[in-house]
Amino acid sequence: MSTHDLGLSGDEVKALDRAHVFHSWSAQATLDPMAIERGEGSYVWDYDGNRYLDFGSQLVNVNIGHQHPKLVAAIQDQAARMCTIAPAVANDVRSEAARRISDVAPEKLTKVFFTNGGAEANEYAIRLAKGHTGRPKILTTYRSYHGATTGAIGLTGEPRRWANEPVTHGTVHFWGPYPYRSQFHSDSPEQETERALQHLRDVVMVEGPQTIAAIMLETVVGTNGVLVPPPGYLAGVREICDEHGIVMIADEVMSGFGRCGQWFAIDAWDVAPDLISFAKGVNSGYVPLGGVVIHEDIAASYDEKPFPGGLTYSGHPLACASAVASMRIFEEEEILGHVRRMAQDVYEPRLRELADRHPSVGDVRGIGAFWALELVRDRDTREPLVPFNATGADAAPMAQFAAACKQRGLLPFTHFNRTHVVPPCTTTRDEALEGIAILDEALKVADEHYTG
Template sequence: MTDTSVPTPDPAAGEQVRADDRAHVFHSWSAQAQIDPLPIAGAQGSWFWDYDGNRYLDLGSQLVNANAGHGHPAIVDAICEQARILPTIAPSFANDKRGELARLIAERAPGDLNKVFFTNAGAEANEHAIRMARVATGRSTVLAMYRSYHGASGTTIGLTGDPRRWRAEPTGNDVARFFGPYPFRSPWNTDSIEAEGVAALNHLRQVVELQGPATIAAIIIETVIGTNGVIVPPPGYLAGVRALCDEYGIVYIADEVMVGFGRLGEWFGVNAFDVTPDLITFAKGVNSGYVPLGGVVIGSRIADHFADTPYPGGLTYSGHPLACAAGVASIRAFEADGVIDRVRTTGGDLIRPTLEKIADNHPSVGEIRGMGFFWAIELVRDSATREGLVPFNASGAAAAPMTELVGAFKERGVWPFTHFNRIHLAPPLVTSDDDLTHAMGVLDEVLDLADRHVV
């Protein structure tokens, strides 16, 4: 394992942090009286630690955003230097770091996506992408997958397909939903990845035709489905979506809030599938979340619409200099260290074969899937029926098997990212081979607990 220095434990300080948190912080997605967040004292590289001196390998990059790891010196130095020069400036001015980052992003985006509208987060990026599509097309309906997450703001929670949307309804959004390809749990009972892609495209075409093509402004798709399963699209699927959008004048939005900036071993995930959307949304990985930042990369079709027509939207902190300076430093550091190429090769040469061996040893593993530094281990009770280890959207006693697994990970110094019946592997892109091997060794141990529930 990587040797990471941990400051002298200070339990008293940790208790003060916990007391302030419990008394005054209102946490997202939580029943406030039923949580007890762990106070974190510091972090470095792929590790973080608490005030008692316990270290944890960050298997989820926090919320799949700490791509450069914690405390990357080049990014920290860039933020400090920018704070000394110009800590803030309104978005109506031109700024060197804002312009440089926009250029660097455009140079790495496919096709004619040459403009960048900066936001503060991924939800805002998706909000504005939808607004751009609706204004540019004069249409209102947006098609989104059932298995999706696009954010928790007004429009984006309405787009989101997973259960976090349920209690936010009615959202008042003009949204129609469709099934995306999911070979392991195919809605069409296909028997191959290729057949799944064909069936999914046929289904999407039917939804478009029945919904009314002339009413549809955009189709929004996570290039690789994130929280809802790390589902990699079959060959040709995204190209088929592109062709369908072209046929009916629909805007294709690629949500790359999770997979952009190296997660899949490409600057943008769509580059791995040889497809060019009209809009790409990004956030998390652009500067590893050191300062909040997101945005929309805009192709000429949409950009040209607003050449002489004002865009009806803006944000006080759009393209904040500190955030953009961190983004420039992150891209430069990734290039200098060969991070993108390493993620692609390590994902295929180390992570995939190790996970495949683990799957062979554990009857609770229904499937492993992913690419780069983005993987899911789907757990089942019955390999024949593919019944999940826990039910869909399980909580309380029904979720006990997964709760037990999470506790076992933490006891072994690995902080997991889990969702429903899946363990996700999405560590910082700078995680060493030794640490990756260590994490997967812990996974191998912990899965013994899951195997006990197999029928």
């Protein structure tokens, strides 16, 4: 029975939500959630029939769009045949999903450990790395997000970690590249790469390379800015890892499965990590699924000793069936090529046009269907439109901008002083132009706060 079959109005759905649902990352008494009734393609509708273009793909996970009929049918077919089976059993859709994911991963990443989502994928990636190397430390960047479970939030390098501390022992944070706000006072992408890699080498030196199990990076930093690595950076990290026997982990929970125009974003830089964590776009979140793609050498570490971990729902058949169907759809509809064409013909040129028209747009950056507009009060000083980790009145300008988007029928994805342009990978040219036109109007609200 669907929610619609329950005969509830939007107000009733919201009332039940506020009475019984405890929301993440929120002060519960301040919430006024939207009540969404249905979705299709790049759009969702509320109970009053208002349509919204989903420019955030929900949480940057609905890569294939809402309610793709072939993906829905695959879940229905699997449910009719077998809903669940234990992870110790060999199962056709689990095996096929693992094969397909391994086939599109870099060479020698041949095994898949399935999880229920991205945070668990990162938890198990670091467990694999520590068990393989026998070393205790993990290096991750500031301005990163790796999930909200205890280990993953400790890996995270942004404010959501603070209230959960102390957390993972042995996690060390370092500065990654960010040319627009360089921690290294660089004046070019090439210099940013050089200085960021030297900084990482220095951190490895003073922490003791023999103590470091892994360096974990979001291939393209997601929530914390859509930070695309400058040329040579990922290759340089690979070199540092090889030099010291450190495992390189690519967190592709947000950037993988088409979001950057590749199966895995790291393919755009022709670098092969040792472990890749994934979730979100692998099946667009239709059923919870994540996992780790594992290099054969790391997998071999557990040939004779047991791997110390497991999950009741690892490789859940409904989730794996949806992953298989999603990957087939990507191939049949040539979605990866569509994303690359949209980046070249629509997203990059049209978003840069917004920057030309709106002084509050300080920077435009992105790849594939993964873009960010960084909003500022002054282009010369690069003062953010709202302060770092702003709340309450300090965050009002971004809240006003987001409200202006919603009033015009667009669901934005905002974080700190940025709005991210991350629609489904299947979004058409006309739909993307519709969303960018709404951004054009909403940015007038941000311009009102410009002081430069």
